[in-house]
Amino acid sequence: VHPYVWKACAGTAAKIPAIGSRVYYFPQGHAEQSSCWPDFSAVLCRRSFVLCTVSAVRFLASPDTDEVFAQIALDPRFPPPPLVPVPVGTPDGVGGGGGSGGVVSFAKILTPSDANNGGGFSVPRFCADLIFPGLDFKAEPPVQTISVRDVHGTRWVFRHIYRGTPRRHLLTTGWSKFVNCKKLVAGDSVVFMKNDAGELFVGVRRTGRFCGSMDYVPYRPPAGAG
Amino acid sequence: VHPYVWKACAGTAAKIPAIGSRVYYFPQGHAEQSSCWPDFSAVLCRRSFVLCTVSAVRFLASPDTDEVFAQIALDPRFPPPPLVPVPVGTPDGVGGGGGSGGVVSFAKILTPSDANNGGGFSVPRFCADLIFPGLDFKAEPPVQTISVRDVHGTRWVFRHIYRGTPRRHLLTTGWSKFVNCKKLVAGDSVVFMKNDAGELFVGVRRTGRFCGSMDYVPYRPPAGAG
DNA sequence: TTGTCGGCCGATCGCCGACAA
DNA sequence: TTGTCGGCGATCGGCCGACAA
Numbered sequence: 117v118h119p120y121v122w123k124a125c126a127g128t129a130a131k132i133p134a135i136g137s138r139v140y141y142f143p144q145g146h147a148e149q150s151s152c153w154p155d156f157s158a159v160l161c162r163r164s165f166v167l168c169t170v171s172a173v174r175f176l177a178s179p180d181t182d183e184v185f186a187q188i189a190l191d192p193r194f195p196p197p198p199l200v201p202v203p204v205g206t207p208d209g210v211g212g213g214g215g216s217g218g219v220v221s222f223a224k225i226l227t228p229s230d231a232n233n234g235g236g237f238s239v240p241r242f243c244a245d246l247i248f249p250g251l252d253f254k255a256e257p258p259v260q261t262i263s264v265r266d267v268h269g270t271r272w273v274f275r276h277i278y279r280g281t282p283r284r285h286l287l288t289t290g291w292s293k294f295v296n297c298k299k300l301v302a303g304d305s306v307v308f309m310k311n312d313a314g315e316l317f318v319g320v321r322r323t324g325r326f327c328g329s330m331d332y333v334p335y336r337p338p339a340g341a342g
Numbered sequence: 343v344h345p346y347v348w349k350a351c352a353g354t355a356a357k358i359p360a361i362g363s364r365v366y367y368f369p370q371g372h373a374e375q376s377s378c379w380p381d382f383s384a385v386l387c388r389r390s391f392v393l394c395t396v397s398a399v400r401f402l403a404s405p406d407t408d409e410v411f412a413q414i415a416l417d418p419r420f421p422p423p424p425l426v427p428v429p430v431g432t433p434d435g436v437g438g439g440g441g442s443g444g445v446v447s448f449a450k451i452l453t454p455s456d457a458n459n460g461g462g463f464s465v466p467r468f469c470a471d472l473i474f475p476g477l478d479f480k481a482e483p484p485v486q487t488i489s490v491r492d493v494h495g496t497r498w499v500f501r502h503i504y505r506g507t508p509r510r511h512l513l514t515t516g517w518s519k520f521v522n523c524k525k526l527v528a529g530d531s532v533v534f535m536k537n538d539a540g541e542l543f544v545g546v547r548r549t550g551r552f553c554g555s556m557d558y559v560p561y562r563p564p565a566g567a568g
Numbered sequence: 569t570t571g572t573c574g575g576c577c578g579a580t581c582g583c584c585g586a587c588a589a
Numbered sequence: 590t591t592g593t594c595g596g597c598g599a600t601c602g603g604c605c606g607a608c609a610a
Contacts, residue, residue, distance in 0.1 A: 229592055234582055238591055280585055284591060288583060455571055460603060464570055506606055510570060514604060 218312035222247055223305050223321070231302040233292055239276070239285035247308045247316065248285075251278055262287075264308070264316040272318065294318075444538035448473055449531050449547070457528040459518055465502070465511035473534045473542065474511075477504055488513075490534070490542040498544065520544075 222243040229235050239248070251258035258278040265271050275289035298320050300306070309317040448469040455461050465474070477484035484504040491497050501515035524546055526532070535543040 227592060229594090232593095234580090235593090236583075241590065277583095279583095280591095281587090282590075286583090292582070453571060455573090458572095460601090461572090462604075467569065503604095505604095506570095507608090508569075512604090518603070 219309055220246055221307055221309040223307045225305050226300060226302050228302040231295060231300055231304070233296075235292075237274075237287040237291045237306075239287060241285060243308060244276075244278075244285040247310045248276060249314070251276070253278070262316060264318045266318055266320075445535055446472055447533055447535040449533045451531050452526060452528050454528040457521060457526055457530070459522075461518075463500075463513040463517045463532075465513060467511060469534060470502075470504075470511040473536045474502060475540070477502070479504070488542060490544040492544055492546075 222240070224230075224240060224243065227238070230237050248262060249260065251260055260276050261273060262276050263271055263273050272294050273290050274287040274294070277286050277288055278284070279286065294300075300320060300322075303323040305321040305323075307319040307321065309319070311317070448466070450456075450466060450469065453464070456463050474488060475486065477486055486502050487499060488502050489497055489499050498520050499516050500513040500520070503512050503514055504510070505512065520526075526546060526548075529549040531547040531549075533545040533547065535545070537543070
């Protein structure tokens with residue numbers, strides 16, 4: 117998942133440390149949020165926390181739920197080992213309060229009307245102006261087809277129309293398929309994004325009590341970074 | 343899964359050895375049909391086959407596909423150990439060419455019309471006479487609701503009607519739901535069964551190249567049969 | 569006897585403007 | 590500006606007898 121898209125999906129409250137920064141790791145806190153008790157036999161430390169260096173960060177998304185999460189590799193060695201080169205294409209500063217990288221985004225909580233099978237999606241005016249391509253307002257009605265990609269790169273097509281009295285922006289054809297495929301319900305959020313090149317992206321955030329497992333999966337460092 | 347229902351689903355070509363019978367086990371033949379190479383470190387034998395005694399048989403069905411399969415535990419010791427008591431309710435001789443135990447069954451390969459979403463199921467006359475409860479032919483049309491259980495015990499309800507010119511037996515309401523839930527397509531088969539008590543059962547056989555994994559799962563013998 | 573087809577009817581889907589918050 | 594509603598037309602699911610293999 118591209119870090120900019122990932123960040124827009126996760127929201128501004130999610131703070132991910134930069135590679136090379138120093139953090140404290142609290143094994144017990146980690147364990148309490150896990151679905152099963154992790155194997156701490158390799159952690160030869162009696163203190164309740166460990167000073168670590170962030171050695172790698174992976175931005176990931178669940179294939180099932182589109183839920184975005186990060187996998188953060190920690191190195192407890194002291195003094196910290198020399199920093200390995202950051203792979204090409206991974207901007208530094210992401211998640212550390214850095215800039216948005218030219219990506220503009222807009223999130224909306226789905227109303228019951230948005231999530232109902234029978235309806236479309238009411239596009240807030242600010243979202244349409246900020247994110248979507250401009251409509252031809254001389255047409256009657258102004259209408260276009262927009263193509264957006266989700267965090268997996270899957271492409272979704274929506275009919276975007278400006279109609280009704282008073283006039284408002286709506287997504288109609290294609291929207292209910294998106295809602296059903298993503299299993300969205302009222303209260304969930306969708307995030308529309310546009311990058312520098314004008315490409316559109318869409319992410320989802322869920323309200324449900326669904327919680328990631330935080331289980332350990334071995335990290336395989338990039339080639340040449342051994 | 344009840345052995346009688348299992349046998350009817352598997353068809354007459356499936357032969358399962360009785361408990362206590364002597365069979366030859368061919369490790370290589372087993373391995374060639376497995377999805378991964380089994381661990382044969384415990385088989386201390388250089389010959390290509392091992393004379394075994396069938397110590398246990400379990401009749402199982404896949405929760406996903408309803409595919410029935412058997413798990414056969416083999417004991418290579420010689421001379422054969424004393425036979426443990428057969429658990430109550432497991433008839434001997436099942437699968438060895440024995441009787442049908444009062445279960446009558448009828449299998450039909452689904453036609454395109456049977457599997458189409460728009461249609462019902464044409465019940466062959468012999469199947470209706472042999473398996474289904476008798477209709478009240480004085481009614482116009484003769485119709486009833488039948489309730490059948492699949493290999494998991496899940497209950498399915500079908501509307502059974504005798505209509506059309508010429509008259510024929512059909513399953514209508516409830517049938518397409520069954521086809522969709524079981525993911526049946528033309529060419530697959532359904533098996534209707536009736537036991538001594540008049541209870542109805544239904545099984546499915548698939549034509550697809552789907553193949554069970556034949557992987558090893560430890561067998562836990564019934565209590566008291568150690 | 570039974571597989572397939574077209575007809576037909578009701579349910580659902582989904583687009584629409586009205587209207588009010 | 591935008592959330593919800595009722596209307597309504599299009600589509601689809603599914604029950605029917607006709608007919609032929």
